[in-house]
Amino acid sequence: MTRSQIALIALTLLALTACRNDSEVKPVHAEGDLERGRLALTQYACHSCHVIPGITGSSTFVGPSLSGMASRPMIAGKLPNSRDNMMRWIMQTQDVDPGNAMPDMGVTEQHARDMVTYLDSLK
Ligand code: HEC
Structure with missing residues (x-):
């Protein structure tokens, strides 16, 4: 050779x-990554308004419980439930549904992706 x-x-x-x-x-x-998603949902305090299975939070029900989120057909009655739409909802809540009680929280794309992976596990 x-x-x-x-x-x-x-x-x-x-x-x-x-x-x-x-x-x-x-x-x-x-x-996305399930464990990072769990952490991000806590860091952005999503659990302060939502009951989220697997994440300990308060019991003030400002937003709906996210249990069984993966099996639901719609997100907030506005968008068909898909990974892309869930990222949109989490990152641009107020664009999707102006004036609703969930604020835009400046969630980064990577954090949103990880959150979606976690929410996807809630069958
Ligand atoms: C200040 C309270 C509040 C915070 C903080 C909050 N949400 Fe919400 N969220 C709401 C409310 C209120 C709704 C219902 C909006 C509607 O139906 O128009 C909602 C709806 C949702 C839905 C759709 C639920 C369904 O039943 O279709 C998802 C998913 C969601 N939020 C995820 C998140 C995530 C992820 C975070 C953290 C980044 C977060 N929320 C932070 C109040 C909050």
């Missing part, structure tokens, strides 16, 4: 590993 053939093989292997690493990282980002 020539030196340049060896170099070519080494490069190909490098490229392959780089690709594999990429595809291992992306789905996690795209799907």
Whole structure:
């Protein structure tokens, strides 16, 4: 084998590993992380208005309970329940339903994605 053939093989292997690493990282980002979601729901104090299964909170029911959220057809009676719409609701509540009692809370995209993953687990 020539030196340049060896170099070519080494490069190909490098490229392959780089690709594999990429595809291992992306789905996690795209799907969110359940534990980070649980934490974010607490950090943004969502549980101060909502009863959320698995998260200890107050018992003031300003907003509806989020139990069984994954099985519900609609979000706040406004949007069909999908991951994208849930992210929209969490990040731009007041655009979706101006004047409703849930404030825009400046939730970042990554935090919203993680929250959606958590809410998705509430069957
Ligand atoms: C100040 C109280 C308050 C806070 C804080 C709050 N919400 Fe809400 N939320 C509400 C109210 C009120 C509604 C009902 C809005 C409507 O039906 O128009 C609601 C609705 C929802 C719904 C739809 C529920 C359903 O039955 O369809 C989801 C999901 C939700 N909130 C998630 C969150 C998340 C996630 C956070 C934290 C980022 C959060 N909320 C923070 C008050 C709050």
